Structure formats: structure tokens, C-alpha cells
Amino acid sequence: MTRFSSSSSEPSALVVGGGPVGLTAAIALARRGIAVEVLEAGPEDRHPPGSRAIFLALPTTARLNKTLPGLGDAVRAEAITISGYDCFVRGQQVSKIRHLLRYSGHSLPQASTERVLRKAACDEGVSFRWNTAVTGIRTSPAGVEVDLENGETLYAAYVIGADGARSTARRSLGIELDGRRDRTPFIIVDVSAHPELPGDQNAGYFHYETPHFDGRNVMHMPFAGGMRLDIQCLPGDDVAHLSSPDGLREWIPRVVDPWYAEHVTWVSSYHFNQAVATSYTDEHARVILAGEAAHVFAPFGGRGLNSGVMDATDAAAAIDQALRESDSANAARHVRAVADARRTWGLRNRRVSDRALCRMRADTPVEKLKRNLATAVSPWFVPAGLWLANGPTMLTLPRVKVPGLY
Numbered sequence: 001m002t003r004f005s006s007s008s009s010e011p012s013a014l015v016v017g018g019g020p021v022g023l024t025a026a027i028a029l030a031r032r033g034i035a036v037e038v039l040e041a042g043p044e045d046r047h048p049p050g051s052r053a054i055f056l057a058l059p060t061t062a063r064l065n066k067t068l069p070g071l072g073d074a075v076r077a078e079a080i081t082i083s084g085y086d087c088f089v090r091g092q093q094v095s096k097i098r099h100l101l102r103y104s105g106h107s108l109p110q111a112s113t114e115r116v117l118r119k120a121a122c123d124e125g126v127s128f129r130w131n132t133a134v135t136g137i138r139t140s141p142a143g144v145e146v147d148l149e150n151g152e153t154l155y156a157a158y159v160i161g162a163d164g165a166r167s168t169a170r171r172s173l174g175i176e177l178d179g180r181r182d183r184t185p186f187i188i189v190d191v192s193a194h195p196e197l198p199g200d201q202n203a204g205y206f207h208y209e210t211p212h213f214d215g216r217n218v219m220h221m222p223f224a225g226g227m228r229l230d231i232q233c234l235p236g237d238d239v240a241h242l243s244s245p246d247g248l249r250e251w252i253p254r255v256v257d258p259w260y261a262e263h264v265t266w267v268s269s270y271h272f273n274q275a276v277a278t279s280y281t282d283e284h285a286r287v288i289l290a291g292e293a294a295h296v297f298a299p300f301g302g303r304g305l306n307s308g309v310m311d312a313t314d315a316a317a318a319i320d321q322a323l324r325e326s327d328s329a330n331a332a333r334h335v336r337a338v339a340d341a342r343r344t345w346g347l348r349n350r351r352v353s354d355r356a357l358c359r360m361r362a363d364t365p366v367e368k369l370k371r372n373l374a375t376a377v378s379p380w381f382v383p384a385g386l387w388l389a390n391g392p393t394m395l396t397l398p399r400v401k402v403p404g405l406y
Helices: 020-031 058-067 071-077 099-103 110-123 168-172 239-243 245-255 258-262 303-324 328-361 365-377 382-389
Strands: 013-016 036-039 055-057 084-089 092-097 105-107 127-129 134-140 143-148 153-156 158-161 177-192 203-210 216-223 226-232 264-277 287-289
Touching (some): 020 158, 084 382, 092 382, 105 216, 158 303, 168 287, 177 239, 177 328, 226 245, 239 264, 245 258, 258 264, 264 328, 287 303, 303 328
Parallel strands (some): 013 036, 158 287
């Protein structure tokens, strides 16, 4: 049975942000019989540029299937399976992984993921307000007030803030992101899928200090409909030039087939943040942050969206439990328990992401020695090559479990 907050015209929960994390949260709430409305600042026909969050791990699609049977399968149907992953150091191949990666996850543009999730949300009766920017959020022991740019104020029992790294939900509650901005600039380039190139196009690679591009680190990762190139810039690089059409034509043929230089679909440059919100909820435990509203990491390893899906579904479960409580203190305890557990997961992710960046750069004598030793022994000691290959992603992570949730 659908439950409402203070009147039949008000939803019990609002979701701020209509990206993949917000859509997942809305579906999870609706599946639990909770009236929910999504507030999205963009238009209904929004199409996020670029591949963005391309990798969904198997536990993530399994969680989507548990939230709504068949949802994870529908996302996988739009994706490709990563068939392999090669690792090189200064031109020497140190690892070649094939069949194992078929069990790691799937790769597709964020726009495709959103399309599947949005259809599922509409089918579940989720309401949407497009072109609806949130300007402020206030909480009290009784609920949440959400101010809109058009001057309207909405009311709800709970809010899930999934409005990205520049989250209005987080900032209006006075919650800070705790972390640092990484000093190394990266360039991300999407290119179209080559129509005729022989070989395994669904395999990716990571090249430490590639001699073909003046010792820069280069990652290539396919996704449904294209391929992403990640370039770790060197100190003193002219990032603007390397990101320009002329610059792309100069360096892309040095790392992949020259055809790709004329088939660039999106390019962006970043200094990645490595930061986690100081709290995932407000003082009254009425708002729960999820996805990049709660944490931002370098994209290697897919920690943003994959952990965001877990944030969103755990937040929906906590709100469901809280709405069932007649005692407000018990309700708040459910929300805080999940918020604290998800923040613990966020802190773990930040530490692992920091280690990945450290291994990629090898900018300390100890890391450089470890990488050189692993490279030297990799031809006859397979674990050394696997250690190098896993450096940028660090995919094996412990899971923080919350009793009673999923």
C-alpha cells in the first residue's frame, strides 16, 4: 500500500536528481510502495554527453535485478561484455587476461543506462518534475522542505539527494566534501567503434609509461557503441592543446589506430577529486545523500556509479524502515545506520582510489621500485603481472553490510 507523509497530495519521498543514481533510488522507493517524485533540473529529453559512468559490475546489475526483477538484465542487454584486458609497462606486455573478465561486468554509455532506468521508473509510477532546479533544503524532526527555483516549496517526509558532485542538497544542509583535488590532469576521449578493425574490440588495456606517447599512462576501454581513451598527463603538459582537435589528431594515432583520430565523439579534461561527504545525512536524519552527492573519485574502477547504486537502494530501504516506525527516534536510527555504513564504504573507496592513483604514477621511490620489480618478474611470475594490471582499478574491495538491508 502506498504511504504518504502529511497529505494525500504530497509524496512520502522526493529524489533530487534524475541521473542513474536518482532513478535507481526512485525505482527502489516505488517498489516498496512509497510515493516518490523525482526533481530534475534538466529537460525531459536530457542526454548526458559522453560515455561518463560506463562500467557496471556484476554485483551492481544483481542489485538492480533484486530491486526490480529484470532491471539489471535490461541494462546488460544494452551493454557489451568486456572480453579481455591487457597490461603493458614501457612497451612490455606484463599481463593478458581474457575469460575471467566475462564475469566482471558490462560496459555501456551512461545515457543508455539512464534510458533503461527511466522507462522502469515510469512503469513503476514514479512522478517526474523536469526543468525543476532545487535551490535549498531545510529539515526538521517532522520532515523536509524543498525550495524550487520557481518559488514553490515542496514538502516530504524524506529526501534522497542524488544531484551530483555540485549537490545543492548537500550544500544547503551545510555538509562538506572531505578530501583533496588530485594534482594530475587527465584527458578522457570517446571515439566511435571501428567498423572494420580486426581483433578483439571488446578488450581493453592499460599502458604504464607508453613509449609511443612520451611516457604517459594510457587506458583504452570499450563500451557499447564506442571506446574511451584515458590519458594521464605529465607535469607541464598543455592540456588545452592535447584536448583540441589538432592535439587529438597528433596523439591519438600514437596509441590506437589512426582511424579513431577522425571519429572523436566527446572530449573532456579533469583534475579528479578524491572526497567523501563528512556526513551522508542531516542532523534530523531526513535527507540521505547518494552517488556523487556523497562521494567523488577518479573514474578508474567504476566506483562512482557502482557504489551510487548501492547508496540509492540502501537509502530506499532505510526510508522504508523509517516510515514504518511510529517512534521518531527509532526512525532516525534506521536512517543514520545506513548513512554511516554507506559513508564507511565511501571512505574505503577513497582509500583504494588513492592507492590506485599512487600505483599509476609511481611517484615515490618505493612505488617505483615495486613496479619495476613486478615488471621484471612478470614474464615468469603471473601474479606480478596481475598486480600491475589491477593497479588502475583495484577492483577487489571489502563490502560493508548493514543488518536487515538487502
